[in-house]
Amino acid sequence: MTATKVSSKNPKKKVEWAEDPKIGFAEAIYLPAIAAGLATALKHVFFKKRLTAQYPEVEPEIPPNYRGVHRLNRDEEGRVKCVACYMCQTACPAKCIEIIAAPAPLDDPKWANRDKYPATFTIDELRCIYCGMCEEACPVDAIELTSLYDLTGLSREELIFDKEKLLSVFDETSATGKDPVRTLRGKLGPASEQSTTASNSPPPPGGGRHG
């Protein structure tokens, strides 16, 4: 309880006095307060919902924009979407991404419209801080953080994910409908489109994730 009083020394200054609560008979014999405390405890025992999450049996509902295990997206042709531009590796504050780029195989017609692709793409999941800067940096939306949260392993080596593993995360999450909300699956982003006309042509509308 507070009461505003005027200080005798400086009448202009308002002073807030904290006043003790009134103490009457009920407070002096403690018993009503004890009964009230017990009533509160019993109210929780009988009328409140249990909040415990029964984790292994009942999985929690993870928000779709959760930042969990990474995945490497595939394009419509099943190729890795990544163009090995090193943007994510450069942006990564934890330095957990390691990419080795290679020119796209020229003799393979599947890769005809691509210049570069990642020969290896490894992410140390133990080093990662799940900040999401890699997926922000990625110009082609190739790397994304999924809502998979229960990442465990028996060794450190097991949790260094290579390209195949990261692609399998994509297969798993897209098959089970756990795509992140940020995803632009299927279509390649603007930076990966080979310019068919003039080099200064604008990117296709709606193609970029910020567009």
Add this chain to the structure above:
Amino acid sequence: MSWTELWTEYFPLLWPTLVAIAFILACVPVVGLYATFVERKIAAAVQDRLGPNRVGPFGLFQAVADGIKIFLKEQIIPSHVHWFFYMLAPCISLMTAMFALCFMPFGPVPTEYKAGFRMIVMPGLDSALLLMFAVSSLSVYGIILGGWASNNKYSIYGAIRSCAQFISYEIPLGMSVLGVIVVAGSMNIETIVDSQQSIDGISNWNIWWQPLALIIFFTSALAETNRLPFDLAECEQELVGGFHTEYGGIKFVLFFLAEYTHVVTISFMTILLFFGGWHFPGLSGPVDASWQAIVIRLIVLLTKVGAVVVLIMLLRWALPRFRFDQLMGLTWKGLIPLAMLNLIAVAVVSTVHLPKWTMAIVSLVLLIGAGQWSASQLQARLRRSNVLKAI
């Protein structure tokens, strides 16, 4: 007298005691472990959680798992402790706690002597209550020794607090029980329970005649168990773990078995002294007329005791911990004068043979008077401090 004669003469007296002792020895660890389980479940329920539910159905084997884990723990004795007293302290704690149980009927016991098994270790003991309080108050030695032998400032703080608390709360505890003893005319617990018998089974319980004594008794007994809101000896926020900071494994568990044994003891005492023991509406006739009568009364008694145990565990979550000066003020300024006045009132009513209901009225008048007086004192103090503030 030959050995055979001695045997045939004394064995009928000996075996019921041995069986009762064995029963209590077997029950204490089990009850202690399951009391921990129940406490955890209640704590969880109050805090909107589920509590232990992984081991066995509803987590019922959690107590067993805890027991196995504790017994298999490495025995660590810190290098800076006084070895002998360090080891002795938990033993004293548990020993005194269990010793107090042997004066307590754990089932319906008839007042008149009969050969054979009875659900008490020492039946028909005329100084049972006195001995019981004498022995259970010895348990403070376990705490003081444990705190001192640990050679740790937090432990000794806890032990000293506990010591002061025990000494203070012994007084109202004893005096509140004296009122019951005066009315029953005996310190024999079976006789006190028997004196609460009536035709309807409920109207003669001591709670109706001496509610104030019950409040004082229960408060002081709760303080004796060192549990919240009186657990200053081990308050985690200030004293790490209090007197048991340096204890681990089985030694730690002995302290906690002692605590839970105390809880069970005071629950039994509350029921036996104030709530009519095994008496209940609808139950009449001699206690041990048939085995059904015994079983029903046993269930009645244990249900009542269980309710008090649950109440004590709920109180832990209902009340904040006392500050030490409040704790001491409560007993020296509140409970002791009240207990004394209550005892005088009961003695006067019993001596001049006033009807029993006057006792209840006096009891309530004392409670209300104390509340009013205390409120007026507190208000006067507030006025004084407000006057000071206004200047």
